Amino acid sequence: MRTPALVACSISLAACQAVTPSTDPPSPQAVSLLGEPLHPPPLDAERRARLVADLDMAKARLAAAPRSEEAFIWLGRRHAYLGEYRAAVEVFTAGLALHPRSHKLLRHRGHRHISLRELDAAITDLSAAARLIVGLPDEVEPDGAPNALGIPTSTSHGNIHYHLGLAHYLRGDFQSALAAYLDCARFDTNDDMRCATAYWTYMILRRLGRPAQARAVLQGIDPDMEVIENHAYHRLLLFFGGELEEAGLFEDVEPGTVAGPTTMYGLGNWHLFEGRPERARRVFEEIVEGEVWPAFGYIAAEAELSR
Helix, strand or coil: CCCCCHHHHHHHHHHHCCCCCCCCCCCEEEECCCCEECCCCCCCHHHHHHHHHHHHHHHHHHHHHHHHHHHHHHHHHHHCCCCCCHHHHHHHHHHHCCCCCCCCHHHHHHHHHHHCHHHHHHHHHHHHHHHHHCCCCCCCCCCCCCCCCCCCCCCCHHHHHHHHHHHHHHHHHHHHHHHHHHHHHHCCHHHHHHHHHHHHHHHHHHHHCCCHHHHHHHCCCCCCCCCCCHHHHHHHHHHHHCCCCCHHHHHHCCCCCCHHHHHHHHHHHHHCCCCCCHHHHHHHHHCCCCCCCCHHHHHHHHHHHHH
């Protein structure tokens, strides 16, 4: 009989081998909420080479320390940055065979279940992570893809509640999503975190028919906030509050980046809130015609159209 450690190692090795370069067409990573196959997003040659090198380092790290929780986390994250979300889930699952009470592995696996549109599994993982982390100190979560300043902006508690709230939101369970984001707000320590939490909280309150409470969320948002990476959320909040014109939403948004569907989804929701459902639908349809399907705004657009 194979021990859990051997099972974990064999799974992780299989996941490592999953990204061996191949001339075969890539298989779909997931199926969208609209039933469409989703292939790994395209990467330019330079970026792919850099990410593969990072992945090779993560493989070596796990080979050197095959029981290391951190080594499993980073191998899974490196797979995910290449768009290999299923391999990432396999690695996190292998790590959990050795560390079943790891809120970190559950947090990361839950995140990638969202990427794969496996929302029930995401809620299960992230709910378990939220229970396991109670009473533990909050920690800054290191970035695998650092922002321009190289300053991580999120924390362990914050990320768990943030992604749990998102999974509930995508399922259309707005009450549970609101509870998660209210928990998330307790761990907001910088303007990036405040903007991300406020954005989804505003959306949820509008969906619940509480416009006055939604407006109250905007009171803490101003143009001079020190935002490092969540510029799309910041601009959308300013737009919702009447401090920014629609044309300003897309300032500095590079094509093919997460900021595109993020901004468009917020704009589509605004049209929906303001009684323009057909215009909102056109925006959501434009989002899902693009290629940046791992973006939360893209997944949310699928959820809207699937309803």
